[in-house]
Amino acid sequence: MTTNNKDAFRDYLQLEKKYSPHTVNAYLNDLSFFEVFNRECFGQDTIDQVNYNQIRSWIVLLVDDGVSNVTVNRKIASLKAFYKFLLKIKQIQVSPFLKHKALKTEKKLQIPFSEKELVEALSCNSAPEGFQEVRDRLIVELFYTAGIRRAELIQLKLSNVNFAAGTIKVLGKRDKERILPVLGVVMEQLVLYVKERSVLENIEDEDYLFLTKKGLKLNDSFVYRLINSYFSSVSEKVKKSPHILRHTFATHLLNNGADLNSVKELLGHSSLASTQIYTHSSLNELKKVYKEAHPRNRK
Incomplete structure (x- = not known):
């Protein structure tokens, strides 16, 4: 991810989407982790242009490392938001997430106090x-x-x-x-x-x-x-x-x-x-x- 795109994405989350500082940091951290993975496994210095196979490889790695499906879905949501933003500013023509389906998760019942x-x-x-x-x-x-x-x-x-x-x-x-x-x-x-x-x-x-x-x-x-x-x-x-x-x-x-x-x-x-x-x-x-x-x- 280029520095310009990263800064623009941060501004988009803060100013347009009005996300909290905590959420913005979580999104950017997820992108940074994927960026490191992509560099080490595919030799790319930027994640602005990737295909779904690269994303799927990251998902497999996360699952193999014992990361829960809920957490994986949250990390993928960060990536989806980034590529949606790149579409919005016309940096890419097609999102790599077109065929992606979220991992299945069990909905935990929140039990209220009596x-x-x-x-x-x-x-x-x-x-x-x-x-x-x-x-x-x-x-x-x-x-x-x-x-x-x-x-x-x-x-x-x-x-x-x-x-x-x-x-x-x-x-x-x-x-x-x-x-x-x-x-x-x-x-x-x-x-x-x-x-x-x-x-x-x-x-x-x-x-x-x-x-x-x-x-x-x-x-x-x-x-x-x-x-x-x-x-x-x-x-x-x-x-x-x-x-x-x-x-x-x-x-x-x-x-x-x-x-x-x-x-x-x-x-x-x-x-x-x-x-x-x-x-x-x-x-x-x-x-x-x-x-x-x-x-x-x-x-």
Whole structure:
């Protein structure tokens, strides 16, 4: 890949596609790995012009090295995006991926927390004291009551909170903004948190709502560890993450009668297809009610 094409592709991902820095770096890293493979195996200094046999050889190598099909598909998605970009700028006439089919993967069921688990987790921390406890409780509450993504929570700024209206402004994928309602009880915790935050010393990332005790903006691993720790004593689920809380938010709304379109808007999805993955738990709840209520199921 020429330096010019690499720089132009980075700009395309950042400015036109509006991908996050993490996603842009992942795409470029995948391209770099393929570039090294192509140089070593096929003697080409650039990947701007390749055929599908070269790509297939890389796929075989990855699979032989024990890389999962999910990861292989993600790496291939990076390559596909690059060659789609080259088509767009007329650097190539045909994409080498015309006949490619993604590797089959098993869809892992995301199991949400139960309402009981949420009640227990929040009850264990019902009276938080001090900056860190108040912050941690508020983070859990926002994930569960607003359904926001981890990146969205980290990027929240003080100016995004409208205390008078009881809302927060969230910057989602591809810089799409949405205004979300905040429950009164959570807004009270927001007020308390801001008060605790104001007495921190040496705040460096002043604009951001959530900070470490050193006054720095939170990072991905910090938030993941926080959620995992918060639920470790009340749930035996293998995966306890911010995304599971987002999944729980959607599932509990659907179980309690929310319509799919409303949940879609709250989650910030661009299509219903993305939201429908959260309906399996709702369907299970409906099945339970159906079996208990229908006369034909009575003995």
